[in-house]
Amino acid sequence: MQTPIATTRSATGIPTGRLAIWWVVASEIVIFGGLLLSYVMHRIGHPEWAIAQAHTHTFVGAFNTFVLLTASFTAVKGHEAAEKGDGKKAAKFLYLTMGGACLFILVKSLEWTSEILEGYTIQANGFWAFYYTAAGLHALHVIAGAIVIFFVARDAAKGRNLQRVEYVGIYWHFVDIIWIFLFPLLYIAK
Amino acid sequence: MSEQDRDTHQHHPDYWKIYVALVILLAISVVGTFSGILWITFIMAFGVALVKATLVAENFMHLKWEKVIAKWVLGIALILMVLFFAGVSPDIMKDRGLQWVNNADLAATARGIPDEEEPEKGAPASAPDSTKAAAATQTAAAAPAAAPFSPETTFKTVCAACHGPEGEGNGPGAAALNPKPANFTDPAFWTDKTDSVLEKAIRQGGASVGKSSAMPAWGSILTEAQAKQMVAYLHTLKGK
Numbered sequence: 001m002q003t004p005i006a007t008t009r010s011a012t013g014i015p016t017g018r019l020a021i022w023w024v025v026a027s028e029i030v031i032f033g034g035l036l037l038s039y040v041m042h043r044i045g046h047p048e049w050a051i052a053q054a055h056t057h058t059f060v061g062a063f064n065t066f067v068l069l070t071a072s073f074t075a076v077k078g079h080e081a082a083e084k085g086d087g088k089k090a091a092k093f094l095y096l097t098m099g100g101a102c103l104f105i106l107v108k109s110l111e112w113t114s115e116i117l118e119g120y121t122i123q124a125n126g127f128w129a130f131y132y133t134a135a136g137l138h139a140l141h142v143i144a145g146a147i148v149i150f151f152v153a154r155d156a157a158k159g160r161n162l163q164r165v166e167y168v169g170i171y172w173h174f175v176d177i178i179w180i181f182l183f184p185l186l187y188i189a190k
Numbered sequence: 191m192s193e194q195d196r197d198t199h200q201h202h203p204d205y206w207k208i209y210v211a212l213v214i215l216l217a218i219s220v221v222g223t224f225s226g227i228l229w230i231t232f233i234m235a236f237g238v239a240l241v242k243a244t245l246v247a248e249n250f251m252h253l254k255w256e257k258v259i260a261k262w263v264l265g266i267a268l269i270l271m272v273l274f275f276a277g278v279s280p281d282i283m284k285d286r287g288l289q290w291v292n293n294a295d296l297a298a299t300a301r302g303i304p305d306e307e308e309p310e311k312g313a314p315a316s317a318p319d320s321t322k323a324a325a326a327t328q329t330a331a332a333a334p335a336a337a338p339f340s341p342e343t344t345f346k347t348v349c350a351a352c353h354g355p356e357g358e359g360n361g362p363g364a365a366a367l368n369p370k371p372a373n374f375t376d377p378a379f380w381t382d383k384t385d386s387v388l389e390k391a392i393r394q395g396g397a398s399v400g401k402s403s404a405m406p407a408w409g410s411i412l413t414e415a416q417a418k419q420m421v422a423y424l425h426t427l428k429g430k
Contacts, residue, residue, distance in 0.1 A: 012259050022260045026267035033268065037275040041282040047366045048299050062220045066213065069242075073209040076250045080202045126298065166252075173250040177243045184235035188223055 021167045025174045028141075032178050035137065039130045039185060052127040053190045055120060060111050061187035064104050065179060068142075071100025072176040075149075075169040078156075082165035087156040090165045094153035097172060101146035108139055131186055138182060141175045201255045208249050215242050286403040293395060296406040300351040300363055339416050341423035348408070357427040367404050374427040388424065389417040 010016055043049055078093030112132075122132040145168070152168045155161045215238045222234025248254040253261065280287070285295040346355055352371040354360040359373035372379055387399050393412060396405030412420065 013257050014260060019260070022263050026263045029264060029267045030271045033271040034275060037272070038282070041275070041279050045283045045285065045295070046299060048363070058220065058223060062216065065216050069209065069212045069216065072246060072250050073205060073212075076205050080205070083202070125301075170251050173246050176250075177246050180239050180242045180246070184219060184239050188219060188235040189232060190223075 015163065017163060017167050018170070021170045024171060028174060028178075032134075032137070035130075035134050036181060036185065039134060042126060042130065043185075043189075046126060049125070049127040050190055052120070052125055053186070055115070055118075056131070056187050056190075057111060058187045060107060061183050064107050065183045067100050067104045067107070068176045068179050071097045071104070072173050074100065075172045078153075079166045079169045082156060082162040085159075085162070087159040087162055090162065091153040091157035094149050094156065094165065094168075098146050098149045098153065101142050101149070104142055105139060105146075108135070134182060135186065138175070138178055141178070145172050145175055201252065203249055205249070208245055212242055212245060215245075286397070291395060291397050291403040291407075293406045296404065300348070300406065339419065341416070341420045344412070344416075345420065345423060348411070352404075356430065357424065367402075369402050369404070371405070374424045375430045377429055380425075380428055385418070385421050388421045389414070392417045392420055 010019070012019055014022070074093045074096040078090040078097065081087075081089035081093060120128050122129055149168050149172065152161070152164045156165050219235050219238040222231045222238075225231060225234075253264075285292045285299070345353070345357070349357075350361050352359075352361045352363040352367065353374065354364070354371075357374035359371045359376075361371065364371050391399045391401060391405060393407065393409040393414065395403060395407030397403035398407070408417075
């Protein structure tokens with residue numbers, strides 16, 4: 001099969017695929033950064049949100065942070081394996097990352113279910129609106145990541161497209177970083 | 191994988207060490223919440239978040255070894271985003287300026303503060319309250335046609351958040367306010383007041399009579415006649 005020119009040519013010295021991922025991350029910075037900064041500004045303007053925020057579960061949030069950090073760790077181990085040409089090992093690590101993503105979503109669903117049953121819906125007040133929007137957009141990214149990681153891992157297991165292990169990892173670490181900020185914003189700064 | 195890719199990307203630090211550092215940092219940010227001291231919690235939470243994010247970006251995303259242009263791409267996106275939001279921040283973070291008062295925002299603040307009766311029932315303080323306040327708003331607005339307007343009920347549902355259920359100026363919202371909401375039971379409050387000024391304060395907000403704009407305007411839910419009745423009701427609180 002002929003390789004597309006864009007894959008081999010690079011003006012920046014960065015492989016094109018990886019450069020594309022950096023652009024994705026840059027646009028995500030604007031999306032999430034905007035959302036988080038809006039939240040911070042509203043939160044400062046509304047001291048009474050503290051009453052609502054007191055109901056978030058710090059330990060659930062902390063556990064999910066741990067899950068994401070671990071999933072990032074396995075993703076970068078996969079990257080290391082891929083660079084050594086060991087696609088099988090890379091795939092194993094990526095499947096672990098995918099498992100982390102699923103665990104994260106599972107915990108998140110249980111958390112949200114209990115909160116919604118208690119009456120804290122997205123319409124309850126400004127705090128909960130931000131809570132569900134920010135964490136929800138993040139959760140969508142986790143789900144998207146899990147799906148893409150699955151396909152990349154399946155390829156990598158057959159020794160194909162190993163460079164993609166790194167690219168999907170960069171995206172995944174970024175999703176991790178978003179949560180690193182969401183966690184103190186929503187669960188700790190009460 | 192291209193050749194140059196190999197050249198720039200053979201760096202693999204000890205990921206275990208970084209992972210362990212990240213988990214320890216996470217533990218620190220959670221422990222910070224137990225101190226109960228606000229600024230310690232904040233520094234531990236956000237300082238730690240910055241360190242964690244840097245560790246992940248540099249080592250896991252390999253930004254440390256990436257070509258500088260990638261950092262420019264990310265940095266410019268970050269700076270433009272922060273600039274834009276910093277520009278609008280005064281409008282969002284404040285509820286009043288020299289020339290303006292955001293009454294809707296103040297009213298939202300008042301609604302977000304739960305009633306005295308049911309703060310600890312395990313029931314969501316904020317959710318039913320906001321609906322209740324909204325309902326109170328509607329009944330007050332629809333009052334002339336439907337149920338007769340009761341200044342007392344309106345006061346207890348709408349004004350009590352700041353002025354307190356007995357009008358002593360000690361509602362749950364009062365803590366965050368300076369100057370404090372008026373204390374209608376205090377005879378000193380009444381010494382220099384005329385009814386028309388009070389009616390104006392109620393319908394057009396504190397700022398309209400030279401008082402604090404933390405006193406929202408209620409003209410949208412109280413007619414002139416109702417404001418009159420409200421002032422009459424406030425008189426009955428005097429000296430209680």
